[in-house]
Amino acid sequence: MSEDRTIGVILDGVPSRCAEGLPLTSLLAARAPGWRASPRAGAPRGMFCGMGLCFECMVEVDGRPARACLETAREGMKIRTATGPGAGS
Ligand code: FES
Numbered sequence: 575m576s577e578d579r580t581i582g583v584i585l586d587g588v589p590s591r592c593a594e595g596l597p598l599t600s601l602l603a604a605r606a607p608g609w610r611a612s613p614r615a616g617a618p619r620g621m622f623c624g625m626g627l628c629f630e631c632m633v634e635v636d637g638r639p640a641r642a643c644l645e646t647a648r649e650g651m652k653i654r655t656a657t658g659p660g661a662g663s
Contacts, residue, residue, distance in 0.1 A: 581649040598645040598653065599624070599631060606655050619656050632656070 579594040585605055592601050599621045602609040610620035613630055622630040624643050631642040634654040642653075 581647060583647055583649075583651045583653060585653050586655055592647050594647060594649065596647040598633070598635075598640075598642040598647060601647055602631075602633070602642055602653070602655065609655050 580591050581594045583590050583592060583601070585601070590601075590605060599611070603611055603621070608618040610618065612622055613620040619630055619632060621643055622628045626641050626644045629641060633640055633642045633656070634652075635645060636652050
């Protein structure tokens with residue numbers, strides 16, 4: 575039996591805790607205002623295809639562009655969304 579491990583990440587500059595290995599899309603849907611599932615044209619980014627094809631879920635992870643639907647949470651990860659504080663700066 576495995577135990578869930580809680581880890582620390584930085585989401586849009588704010589420290590946050592979550593389960594290690596949590597899909598990034600789940601973390602963002604719960605804690606990133608403006609980030610949503612199934613975005614519509616003109617809406618802020620979010621998850622659409624959920625399998626790495628559409629690029630609608632693009633975020634920045636540790637300074638590099640990443641598709642949130644292909645990432646899982648790991649200790650110390652720095653995630654920046656296009657809708658979070660400081661977006662566009
Ligand atoms: S939701 Fe389509 S690439 Fe991530």
